Amino acid sequence: MATHNIKHALFSAIITLIISAPILGLDLESAGTELKLTGASTSTLVSIVLAAIVVFLFQTFRDSIMGALGQMPKLNRFADREPMPQEKRLKLENIFLIVLVAGALLWPFIASRGSVDLATLVLIYVMLALGLNVVVGLAGLLDLGYVAFYAVGAYTFALLSQYFGVSFWVALPTGALIAALFGFLLGFPVLRLRGDYLAIVTLGFGEIIRILLNNWTSLTGGPNGIGGIPDPTLFGMEFGRRVKEEGNISFHDFFGIAYDSTHKIIFLYLIALVLALVTFLIIRRLMKMPVGRSWEALREDEIAARSLGLSRTGVKLSAFTIGAFFAGFAGTVFASKQGFISPESFVFLESAIILAIVVLGGMGSQFGVILAAVAVTVLPELAREFSEYRMLIFGAAMVLMMVWRPQGLMPMRRIHIILKKQE
Amino acid sequence: MLEVRNLSMRFGGLLAVDQVSLDVQEHEIVSIIGPNGAGKTTVFNCMSGFYSPTGGQILFEGKEIQGTPDYKISRMGLVRTFQHVRLFGNMSVVENLLVAQHRHLNTNLLSGLIKTPNYREKERKSLDRAAYWLNRVGLLDLANRDAGNLAYGQQRRLEIARCMVTEPKLLMLDEPAAGLNPAETRELNQLIISLKEDYRVSVVLIEHDMSLVMEISDRINVINQGRPLASGTPEEIRRNDDVIKAYLGEA
Ligand SMILES: Nc1ncnc2c1ncn2[C@@H]1O[C@H](COP(=O)(O)OP(=O)(O)O)[C@@H](O)[C@H]1O
Numbered sequence: 001m002a003t004h005n006i007k008h009a010l011f012s013a014i015i016t017l018i019i020s021a022p023i024l025g026l027d028l029e030s031a032g033t034e035l036k037l038t039g040a041s042t043s044t045l046v047s048i049v050l051a052a053i054v055v056f057l058f059q060t061f062r063d064s065i066m067g068a069l070g071q072m073p074k075l076n077r078f079a080d081r082e083p084m085p086q087e088k089r090l091k092l093e094n095i096f097l098i099v100l101v102a103g104a105l106l107w108p109f110i111a112s113r114g115s116v117d118l119a120t121l122v123l124i125y126v127m128l129a130l131g132l133n134v135v136v137g138l139a140g141l142l143d144l145g146y147v148a149f150y151a152v153g154a155y156t157f158a159l160l161s162q163y164f165g166v167s168f169w170v171a172l173p174t175g176a177l178i179a180a181l182f183g184f185l186l187g188f189p190v191l192r193l194r195g196d197y198l199a200i201v202t203l204g205f206g207e208i209i210r211i212l213l214n215n216w217t218s219l220t221g222g223p224n225g226i227g228g229i230p231d232p233t234l235f236g237m238e239f240g241r242r243v244k245e246e247g248n249i250s251f252h253d254f255f256g257i258a259y260d261s262t263h264k265i266i267f268l269y270l271i272a273l274v275l276a277l278v279t280f281l282i283i284r285r286l287m288k289m290p291v292g293r294s295w296e297a298l299r300e301d302e303i304a305a306r307s308l309g310l311s312r313t314g315v316k317l318s319a320f321t322i323g324a325f326f327a328g329f330a331g332t333v334f335a336s337k338q339g340f341i342s343p344e345s346f347v348f349l350e351s352a353i354i355l356a357i358v359v360l361g362g363m364g365s366q367f368g369v370i371l372a373a374v375a376v377t378v379l380p381e382l383a384r385e386f387s388e389y390r391m392l393i394f395g396a397a398m399v400l401m402m403v404w405r406p407q408g409l410m411p412m413r414r415i416h417i418i419l420k421k422q423e
Numbered sequence: 424m425l426e427v428r429n430l431s432m433r434f435g436g437l438l439a440v441d442q443v444s445l446d447v448q449e450h451e452i453v454s455i456i457g458p459n460g461a462g463k464t465t466v467f468n469c470m471s472g473f474y475s476p477t478g479g480q481i482l483f484e485g486k487e488i489q490g491t492p493d494y495k496i497s498r499m500g501l502v503r504t505f506q507h508v509r510l511f512g513n514m515s516v517v518e519n520l521l522v523a524q525h526r527h528l529n530t531n532l533l534s535g536l537i538k539t540p541n542y543r544e545k546e547r548k549s550l551d552r553a554a555y556w557l558n559r560v561g562l563l564d565l566a567n568r569d570a571g572n573l574a575y576g577q578q579r580r581l582e583i584a585r586c587m588v589t590e591p592k593l594l595m596l597d598e599p600a601a602g603l604n605p606a607e608t609r610e611l612n613q614l615i616i617s618l619k620e621d622y623r624v625s626v627v628l629i630e631h632d633m634s635l636v637m638e639i640s641d642r643i644n645v646i647n648q649g650r651p652l653a654s655g656t657p658e659e660i661r662r663n664d665d666v667i668k669a670y671l672g673e674a
Pocket residue numbers: 434437439457458459460461462463464465466
């Protein structure tokens with residue numbers, strides 16, 4: 001065993017000791033002139049020492065453990081295969097997409113009410129992750145405050161409906177456009193910053209928006225949030241038991257069927273599905289357009305891109321704005337699904353989870369991101385019993401994933417523009 | 424069309440470029456030569472807007488451009504290559520040329536999303552232009568390869584083609600022959616002459632190997648340790664005592 005490994009392990013163990021103390025509830029309190037240690041039950045002390053020992057052992061044998069991890073069988077056996085020709089791959093992707101959508105369309109008629117509701121949430125995360133994928137995966141901008149634009153979309157709908165009685169269908173494009181406007185305005189001053197600085201500033205923006213929503217009580221209701229956000233209507237038909245708005249009729253009356261509250265849930269699910277599909281298709285098209293190529297060019301070699309007349313700020317701003325647009329989209333759907341929103345739904349953890357989805361799926365890869373969105377939202381629901389350890393398991397899973405498959409579940413494959421032979 | 428007056432660039436205590444002047448007429452090949460570290464690339468970096476010079480002026484078509492952002496200078500028609508090739512390695516060869524034409528394809532997002540006829544037409548044109556230039560530099564057969572997989576000489580030519588699809592007025596080439604074998608160098612010289620003769624661009628060429636530029640340059644500027652040493656026609660440079668002493672003598 002190399003001595004530097006042991007030295008490193010010792011160092012890590014000491015750090016663990018230091019940081020686990022406050023995390024596990026050890027506290028120094030001043031009692032008069034003396035300092036008293038509180039929260040130091042034997043079990044806490046034992047677990048702190050145990051944690052330090054585990055870290056020490058892991059760091060000492062790190063190389064062999066990581067080596068063993070690397071030997072683990074590959075989950076995706078196709079990963080290392082020769083890449084198939086692009087035409088075939090695109091055809092396969094389209095078939096896969098059609099199967100996926102067909103399955104998703106069938107879902108509400110075979111699954112339980114709760115599962116459909118969960119699936120709607122998954123679709124909202126799919127939209128969010130596809131949008132953030134543009135910013136992080138395609139344009140290479142680390143945005144840690146993405147949830148801000150989600151909040152802007154949701155609050156736009158909530159406020160418009162509360163003060164002006166605006167319906168879902170009007171709020172949907174409005175919310176997205178206002179979120180995009182926020183993206184544009186916030187992006188303008190900060191996109192000059194690079195890498196880490198940008199990450200920190202976006203993190204700040206995310207928090208500022210949340211704190212603003214929390215404290216501007218007269219407008220947003222503060223921590224109490226806004227309720228009574230209307231459901232979407234289908235050509236003027238409402239899904240409630242009783243019609244809320246003059247002149248509308250209800251869905252079940254129109255078709256002469258009994259009132260069933262699942263109609264509304266299914267309808268919302270289908271809307272989310274259509275919107276997620278639209279998001280997917282628009283972004284896929286953008287990737288093949290000049291704007292998509294310029295994101296990629298700037299990410300690959302900024303100096304070369306600038307020397308060809310690409311403006312760094314302009315290109316990054318376009319990605320930032322488009323990403324914010326789709327977050328606004330998702331926010332409107334979320335507000336409508338919940339019927340009630342408060343700043344609590346838009347904490348930093350949300351940004352982190354969306355980012356995790358993008359990284360887990362494979363930066364830039366749309367199918368990968370969809371897969372990861374499903375995994376990250378559904379798996380915790382399945383593991384309800386472990387709810388206390390949810391974040392711990394989530395964190396551990398992320399670490400393992402990144403060691404084992406750093407390029408993500410389905411790494412991005414570029415779609416090349418093919419120059420056909422001319423006669 | 425381009426005039427550089429008393430250009431200076433200081434990095435902290437180092438005066439990398441000291442009072443260099445230079446002018447380029449339309450339809451002309453002008454070379455900058457000098458030993459390694461003489462400040463040639465720094466002059467380029469100032470001309471292309473990557474650095475903001477600490478002294479002097481750069482006039483392009485009568486307008487002062489020193490300190491203008493790089494992408495704007497490129498859009499005016501001053502386009503450069505790099506001493507160390509900078510391609511978009513993960514993109515295919517033809518896509519490298521499409522990126523460079525983003526301005527010609529500057530339609531709004533919506534028309535691209537719904538593929539209006541106008542958008543398709545522009546897209547087709549830029550592909551045609553890319554194909555034309557790939558053919559011109561002998562890379563048409565490799566159009567769909569990843570640019571990063573090309574041989575070194577091919578990468579050099581692709582970088583020049585990538586500049587040319589932007590339809591520049593003035594092309595700045597930073598040591599384009601570095602790392603090329605003699606046959607490739609001859610081809611390159613042919614290409615540069617043809618750019619001037621057939622496409623009417625002016626060329627500023629950096630070389631550190633002097634013999635190379637003698638045959639294709641209309642005029643040559645020699646700089647040494649950041650300072651201008653001599654300028655004139657290739658004949659004059661060949662006979663200049665200072666140049667012989669400082670430059671040829673050392674080689
Ligand atoms: N960004 C920079 N910061 C500090 N010094 C630089 C920078 N760029 C160039 N230099 C210095 O300027 C001098 C000239 O460099 P350069 O223009 O690259 O020479 P050449 O291209 O003629 O070989 C060198 O001494 C180099 O170290």
